[in-house]
Amino acid sequence: MLNYKRYQRSPVMVYPERKWPGKEIQKAPLWCSVDLRDGNQALIDPMVVEEKIEMFQYLIKLGFRDIEIGFPAASQIEFDFLRQLVDRKMIPDDVRVQVLTQCREEQIERTFEAIAGCKQVIVHIYNSTSTLQRDVVFGMSRDEIIEIAVQGTKWVKERAKNFPGKIILEYSPESFTGTELDFALDICTAVQRTWGATKEEPIIINLPSTVEMTTPNVYADRIEWMDSHFKNRESIILSVHPHNDRGTGVASTELALLAGAERVEGTLFGNGERTGNVDVLNIAYNMFSQGIDPELNVDKIGETIELYERCCKIPVHPRHPYAGKLVFTAFSGSHQDAINKGVKAMKERNSEIWQVPYLPIDPADIGREYEPIVRINSQSGKGGVAFVMDTYFGFKLPKGMHKEFAKTIQAISEKQGEVSPDQIMEQFRQEYLEKKEPIHFRKLKVDDLSGETTSEFDTRVMVIYTDHGVEKFFEAIGNGPIDAVKRGLQEVIGEEMKILDYEEHALQSGSNSQAAAYIHLLDSDTGTVTYGVGVSSNITRASVRAIFSAVNRLGIGTKK
Ligand SMILES: CC(=O)SCCNC(=O)CCNC(=O)[C@H](O)C(C)(C)COP(=O)(O)OP(=O)(O)OC[C@H]1O[C@@H](n2cnc3c(N)ncnc32)[C@H](O)[C@@H]1OP(=O)(O)O
Numbered sequence: 001m002l003n004y005k006r007y008q009r010s011p012v013m014v015y016p017e018r019k020w021p022g023k024e025i026q027k028a029p030l031w032c033s034v035d036l037r038d039g040n041q042a043l044i045d046p047m048v049v050e051e052k053i054e055m056f057q058y059l060i061k062l063g064f065r066d067i068e069i070g071f072p073a074a075s076q077i078e079f080d081f082l083r084q085l086v087d088r089k090m091i092p093d094d095v096r097v098q099v100l101t102q103c104r105e106e107q108i109e110r111t112f113e114a115i116a117g118c119k120q121v122i123v124h125i126y127n128s129t130s131t132l133q134r135d136v137v138f139g140m141s142r143d144e145i146i147e148i149a150v151q152g153t154k155w156v157k158e159r160a161k162n163f164p165g166k167i168i169l170e171y172s173p174e175s176f177t178g179t180e181l182d183f184a185l186d187i188c189t190a191v192q193r194t195w196g197a198t199k200e201e202p203i204i205i206n207l208p209s210t211v212e213m214t215t216p217n218v219y220a221d222r223i224e225w226m227d228s229h230f231k232n233r234e235s236i237i238l239s240v241h242p243h244n245d246r247g248t249g250v251a252s253t254e255l256a257l258l259a260g261a262e263r264v265e266g267t268l269f270g271n272g273e274r275t276g277n278v279d280v281l282n283i284a285y286n287m288f289s290q291g292i293d294p295e296l297n298v299d300k301i302g303e304t305i306e307l308y309e310r311c312c313k314i315p316v317h318p319r320h321p322y323a324g325k326l327v328f329t330a331f332s333g334s335h336q337d338a339i340n341k342g343v344k345a346m347k348e349r350n351s352e353i354w355q356v357p358y359l360p361i362d363p364a365d366i367g368r369e370y371e372p373i374v375r376i377n378s379q380s381g382k383g384g385v386a387f388v389m390d391t392y393f394g395f396k397l398p399k400g401m402h403k404e405f406a407k408t409i410q411a412i413s414e415k416q417g418e419v420s421p422d423q424i425m426e427q428f429r430q431e432y433l434e435k436k437e438p439i440h441f442r443k444l445k446v447d448d449l450s451g452e453t454t455s456e457f458d459t460r461v462m463v464i465y466t467d468h469g470v471e472k473f474f475e476a477i478g479n480g481p482i483d484a485v486k487r488g489l490q491e492v493i494g495e496e497m498k499i500l501d502y503e504e505h506a507l508q509s510g511s512n513s514q515a516a517a518y519i520h521l522l523d524s525d526t527g528t529v530t531y532g533v534g535v536s537s538n539i540t541r542a543s544v545r546a547i548f549s550a551v552n553r554l555g556i557g558t559k560k
Pocket residue numbers: 038041071073074075101102103104126127128137138148174210
């Protein structure tokens with residue numbers, strides 16, 4: 001039996017004063033990428049120096065200005081990487097590199113060796129503060145744990161005095177989510193005081209969900225509580241560093257922003273320890289989808305995916321928010337129908353505002369314009385097939401025709417699975433455009449009789465066609481070419497028919513454009529109906545082809 005009793009609920013504080021539920025995200029936070037540190041430390045094959053350099057440059061291109069580049073005291077690669085950035089003058093003046101170190105003097109010393117020559121650096125110190133870690137990892141009292149952090153701060157401060165560049169201190173009470181809040185406040189305050197943070201020279205206090213342990217609202221309560229209990233709040237930049245153990249890293253971060261966080265540390269696509277750090281791109285795109293400037297250059301997601309997969313050697317999941325191959329694709333009929341109508345309404349209304357059901361953003365805005373938003377399988381419906389015919393091939397099928405054509409496509413998808421746009425077009429050709437047996441239209445001559453006749457009909461047509469390959473012709477009159485051809489065909493076939501509907505449109509714009517015509521035809525004897533389609537550079541010829549196509553589809557071409 002599942003032994004859930006081995007697990008305990010994380011304590012939740014009573015906090016009815018919370019204000020965050022009434023707030024909205026208004027602007028982007030200060031972003032900090034930790035891809036090169038937290039992300040990298042969780043890779044099966046951590047990045048080599050050249051990959052780190054490539055990733056660093058790309059993060060700058062994306063718009064990150066705070067970039068945690070590693071843990072230089074931990075390994076030679078990390079150290080050398082930073083040295084290369086400095087020696088090759090690759091750190092722009094407005095970028096703050098961030099380096100992580102434990103609160104141990106030899107590591108802090110080595111970290112300062114690594115940052116020599118940097119103009120501005122965030123030195124990030126941490127120690128674990130949770131009840132569990134104090135007990136089983138450190139075996140220390142609260143005061144002893146505070147002493148580690150305070151001592152670490154002093155070691156950084158001493159070295160910062162003589163450092164030619166600017167040192168910003170960041171402190172993280174690691175395992176904050178498992179730490180009693182009063183203790184978290186005490187330790188952060190002790191560091192803040194020891195550092196001597198001011199409004200002009202603030203400290204970054206980073207409250208991580210090192211391990212995500214509760215629902216996002218509890219994290220938000222904790223952040224708001226800390227935010228409202230800090231003394232000299234203006235001397236603190238309040239940062240969050242969420243992980244994603246419960247799969248709610250993004251939600252936790254967004255609620256934390258409501259609760260007062262000003263800065264977010266995370267990674268591209270949520271790489272990082274276990275289930276990852278929070279995916280900063282996901283949050284940025286969420287903001288973008290709400291009309292908020294994400295303050296990151298996230299308009300070329302394909303490029304970002306390519307670099308990420310190459311450097312991290314981890315594929316982006318096809319369902320990953322915004323980035324996955326399938327996230328802008330609808331297979332199911334009702335979604336396709338709504339997308340089809342939504343896109344059409346946008347065009348008709350010439351709308352500046354993006355409003356398409358099931359597509360929270362326009363894929364083209366983030367560089368995904370070449371991917372199909374509709375793919376056809378057995379779950380698809382008529383709207384999807386019509387959408388493919390329109391967007392890929394320019395055929396705007398009359399609404400009444402959607403069902404008829406979709407049925408033939410569904411018969412294929414039920415046998416083979418997905419049906420490609422080319423296959424759909426091929427089927428359209430076979431079913432409509434090339435339905436040339438038994439009767440096949442060849443030539444048309446139209447005479448305008450207006451003024452020459454007293455009859456109600458003012459158009460005479462002469463049609464040459466083949467019937468089972470044998471050339472024939474007929475002449476007929478009617479109140480327009482389509483009517484005349486229909487009357488002529490009735491005569492030669494010996495069958496009453498009625499044109500129920502007629503539609504036409506240009507297929508491409510320009511002088512040599514083709515036109516498509518659609519005829520909805522009723523066989524009056526049997527009551528059966530079908531559509532016929534014709535294409536020609538001449539609209540009248542297109543219509544006549546459409547009538548022949550419909551007659552052949554009804555199977556009445558040889559009745560006489
Ligand atoms: C949540 C996070 O992501 S935190 C960052 C984690 N990242 C990494 O650890 C990646 C890089 N780390 C490393 O390569 C190694 O841990 C090193 C090189 C930094 C240090 O290596 P080592 O000293 O050999 O080992 P280790 O990290 O296990 O050190 C454990 C000791 O440091 C102490 N310690 C751990 N964290 C801290 C800290 N933040 N501040 C001070 N002391 C600490 C432990 O209590 C333990 O002490 P003990 O030896 O008296 O028991």
